[in-house]
Amino acid sequence: MAVQKLPLAKALNESLRKALETDPKVLIMGEDVGKLGGVFRVTDGLQKDFGEDRVIDSPLAESGIVGTAIGLALRGYRPVVEIQFDGFVFPAYDQIVTQLAKMHARALGKVKMPVVIRIPYGGGIGAVEHHSESPEALFAHVAGLKVVSPSNSSDAYWMLQQAIQSDDPVIFFEPKRRYWDKGEVDTEAIPGELHKARVAREGSDLTLAAYGPMVKVCLEAAAAAEEEGKSIEVLDLRSMSPIDFDSIQRSVEKTRHLVVVHEAPVFYGSGAEIAARITERCFYHLEAPVLRVGGYHAPYPPARLEEEYLPGLDRVLDAVDRSLAY
Amino acid sequence: MTVESTAARKTTRRSSGAKRTTSAAGAKKAPAAQGAEPELVQLLTPEGERVQHPDYDIDLSAEELRGLYRDMVLTRRFDAEATSLQRQGELGLWASLLGQEAAQIGSGRALRDDDYVFPTYREHGVAWVRGVDPTNLLGMFRGVNHGGWDPNSNNFHLYTIVIGSQTLHATGYAMGIAKDGADSAVIAYFGDGASSQGDVNEAFTFSAVYNAPVVFFCQNNQWAISEPTEKQTRVPLYQRARGFGFPGVRVDGNDVLACLAVTRSALERARRGEGPTLVEAFTYRMGAHTTSDDPTKYRRDEEREAWEAKDPILRLKAYLEREGHADEAFFEALEAESEALGKRVREGVRTMPDPDDMAIFENVYADGHALVDEERAQFAAYQASFADGEVK
Numbered sequence: 001m002a003v004q005k006l007p008l009a010k011a012l013n014e015s016l017r018k019a020l021e022t023d024p025k026v027l028i029m030g031e032d033v034g035k036l037g038g039v040f041r042v043t044d045g046l047q048k049d050f051g052e053d054r055v056i057d058s059p060l061a062e063s064g065i066v067g068t069a070i071g072l073a074l075r076g077y078r079p080v081v082e083i084q085f086d087g088f089v090f091p092a093y094d095q096i097v098t099q100l101a102k103m104h105a106r107a108l109g110k111v112k113m114p115v116v117i118r119i120p121y122g123g124g125i126g127a128v129e130h131h132s133e134s135p136e137a138l139f140a141h142v143a144g145l146k147v148v149s150p151s152n153s154s155d156a157y158w159m160l161q162q163a164i165q166s167d168d169p170v171i172f173f174e175p176k177r178r179y180w181d182k183g184e185v186d187t188e189a190i191p192g193e194l195h196k197a198r199v200a201r202e203g204s205d206l207t208l209a210a211y212g213p214m215v216k217v218c219l220e221a222a223a224a225a226e227e228e229g230k231s232i233e234v235l236d237l238r239s240m241s242p243i244d245f246d247s248i249q250r251s252v253e254k255t256r257h258l259v260v261v262h263e264a265p266v267f268y269g270s271g272a273e274i275a276a277r278i279t280e281r282c283f284y285h286l287e288a289p290v291l292r293v294g295g296y297h298a299p300y301p302p303a304r305l306e307e308e309y310l311p312g313l314d315r316v317l318d319a320v321d322r323s324l325a326y
Numbered sequence: 327m328t329v330e331s332t333a334a335r336k337t338t339r340r341s342s343g344a345k346r347t348t349s350a351a352g353a354k355k356a357p358a359a360q361g362a363e364p365e366l367v368q369l370l371t372p373e374g375e376r377v378q379h380p381d382y383d384i385d386l387s388a389e390e391l392r393g394l395y396r397d398m399v400l401t402r403r404f405d406a407e408a409t410s411l412q413r414q415g416e417l418g419l420w421a422s423l424l425g426q427e428a429a430q431i432g433s434g435r436a437l438r439d440d441d442y443v444f445p446t447y448r449e450h451g452v453a454w455v456r457g458v459d460p461t462n463l464l465g466m467f468r469g470v471n472h473g474g475w476d477p478n479s480n481n482f483h484l485y486t487i488v489i490g491s492q493t494l495h496a497t498g499y500a501m502g503i504a505k506d507g508a509d510s511a512v513i514a515y516f517g518d519g520a521s522s523q524g525d526v527n528e529a530f531t532f533s534a535v536y537n538a539p540v541v542f543f544c545q546n547n548q549w550a551i552s553e554p555t556e557k558q559t560r561v562p563l564y565q566r567a568r569g570f571g572f573p574g575v576r577v578d579g580n581d582v583l584a585c586l587a588v589t590r591s592a593l594e595r596a597r598r599g600e601g602p603t604l605v606e607a608f609t610y611r612m613g614a615h616t617t618s619d620d621p622t623k624y625r626r627d628e629e630r631e632a633w634e635a636k637d638p639i640l641r642l643k644a645y646l647e648r649e650g651h652a653d654e655a656f657f658e659a660l661e662a663e664s665e666a667l668g669k670r671v672r673e674g675v676r677t678m679p680d681p682d683d684m685a686i687f688e689n690v691y692a693d694g695h696a697l698v699d700e701e702r703a704q705f706a707a708y709q710a711s712f713a714d715g716e717v718k
């Protein structure tokens with residue numbers, strides 16, 4: 001069956017299975033990815049079917065996981081590594097930023113770094129600290145890395161395979177609170193380009209641009225706004241580096257209003273980059289400044305406060321109202 | 327007594343830990359000859375018989391022994407209460423210490439008040455002996471805060487979730503003690519999995535180079551979530567220390583007396599200015615890694631059963647009874663105390679207030695920050711706009 005309804009985590013699992021089947025150079029590494037199948041079960045059953053040489057339970061050391069992945073890539077492998085949670089990527093940050101990102105340039109293009117780093121990210125699951133962060137801007141800021149995030153099962157399936165096929169390092173952020181959301185996956189479709197934005201809903205009064213976990217919130221906001229007679233377009237950016245500014249521009253030239261939504265703190269966040277570029281590109285089309293909705297300049301709060309911290313329907317609609325009131 | 331010998335480890339297949347069953351399930355090993363490689367230090371057998379050790383002997387009064395027993399029973403009770411509170415939805419997560427009571431109480435009772443403790447997220451028994459109110463430990467797991475106590479009031483640092491980070495903090499703190507010319511010491515707790523982290527290895531390096539008065543207390547509970555110790559190391563963990571230039575010792579982590587004696591000796595060494603020691607407490611995590619974990623995916627029931635026979639609490643109880651150090655009245659009174667603790671913890675959690683919304687913006691900086699002030703004001707105005715709406 002080419003079309004299946006799968007939870008996002010299962011779509012990733014199917015995607016990894018396909019990649020392991022297709023290319024003998026693909027390896028999976030990480031903490032608990034083998035027998036346990038990962039703490040979110042994204043690698044469930046893969047070690048059983050592909051063996052311990054291809055699906056590798058690594059020591060509890062993130063710098064080691066990424067550092068050895070670099071070496072394996074130098075030797076012609078395509079490692080797909082799992083960082084267990086967003087807040088645990090920092091022991092590996094040095095390897096990612098100072099080594100992985102720069103290797104291709106330093107070698108005058110003579111070596112490729114086809115390494116994928118999968119990171120479950122974002123809040124909304126009531127976890128303890130270091131389990132709910134959105135550090136995507138910290139990676140997007142680094143030249144040499146590509147940064148993407150699917151928002152639904154179909155993209156999870158296709159984008160992960162495209163990331164694995166890429167000869168560049170890809171930081172693959174998985175919206176953990178959407179892992180259990182089901183969606184259709186057509187395993188025989190022709191997928192869209194990895195770094196192209198997708199119009200998730202058409203509209204004419206205002207553009208909401210989001211990615212990963214916030215796409216669903218924006219779609220709900222657009223549905224609610226429709227009841228008030230507002231036509232909202234929702235763009236799923238899918239990629240934070242590069243960003244598909246052409247698609248955003250096209251949408252903004254139509255709607256003349258842009259609100260960018262993400263969970264990560266607004267300050268120095270990806271919304272700032274989008275606001276600046278779109279203001280340059282669409283200065284004469286905009287009828288309001290580009291607004292941003294996101295997290296605060298504060299540590300991600302304890303679980304009992306995350307509903308206040310995370311952008312929800314009301315905060316998105318509030319920004320929509322403010323933008324349209326200009 | 328179970329010892330994972332180096333020889334047994336070498337029989338495991340090179341590519342995996344699949345043969346773990348051969349080493350974990352309790353194969354008997356003859357005691358090493360005197361003067362050979364140090365083995366598991368033990369003072370109390372699983373049957374509760376007192377044995378001697380040439381380097382680590384202690385002499386405890388009946389009252390002290392009863393105190394250790396009381397600590398372990400109450401800690402286990404607190405832990406069980408927290409596990410059931412999680413099941414009832416009062417806590418988001420719980421990391422149980424079940425099975426590790428002796429390692430924690432023994433090492434914890436070796437400390438002086440002026441020593442400083444750097445725990446992971448599972449050191450509920452150490453927190454207990456430091457006098458931290460048990461309900462304070464639950465705030466973080468309930469999701470109302472990220473810590474919940476003042477580390478300086480009991481010299482017990484906040485729980486650290488990022489694996490291994492605290493070992494460097496402990497080392498730095500110990501370097502500070504040495505600079506001050508003080509004679510207190512530091513203890514850093516971590517797991518067998520953590521021994522793979524760069525931070526832990528860097529802590530070993532720094533502590534050795536600066537001769538820092540720190541004791542690294544590794545609770546080898548055999549598992550790092552689903553990964554057995556063989557996925558972290560090919561030599562017994564205590565032997566790592568030698569390569570960094572300080573002694574390592576493996577103690578029976580289910581023997582509270584041995585844990586106390588070995589930790590005390592390591593702390594005294596640190597106080598004398600002789601530098602760090604690695605103590606590997608060989609123990610077992612009897613429950614799940616946390617309440618989110620499902621150990622049936624990766625480990626066999628027989629393994630747990632083999633370790634249940636080495637239960638730290640039953641072992642001390644057998645000794646207390648055998649020697650007539652405690653009577654029925656003591657055990658009954660303790661049972662009542664344990665019930666009362668359970669009740670207090672339950673009520674404490676259920677009545678624990680949610681944080682105020684504005685707490686998001688509290689304590690972000692010590693000196694303040696204009697952006698935080700601006701966002702706080704915006705947030706307050708936004709929240710107030712709902713209140714107005716509700717009134718209408």
Ligand SMILES: Cc1ncc(C[n+]2csc(CCOP(=O)(O)OP(=O)(O)O)c2C)c(N)n1
Pocket residue numbers: 031060062084088091448487488489516517518519520521545547549550551611615
């Ligand atoms: C840097 C980092 N990576 C991963 C994790 C996720 N994690 C939490 S506990 C754990 C296993 C820890 O095992 P061990 O150090 O043996 O301690 P134990 O929990 O068994 O006491 C892992 C992988 C983490 N908290 N921090």
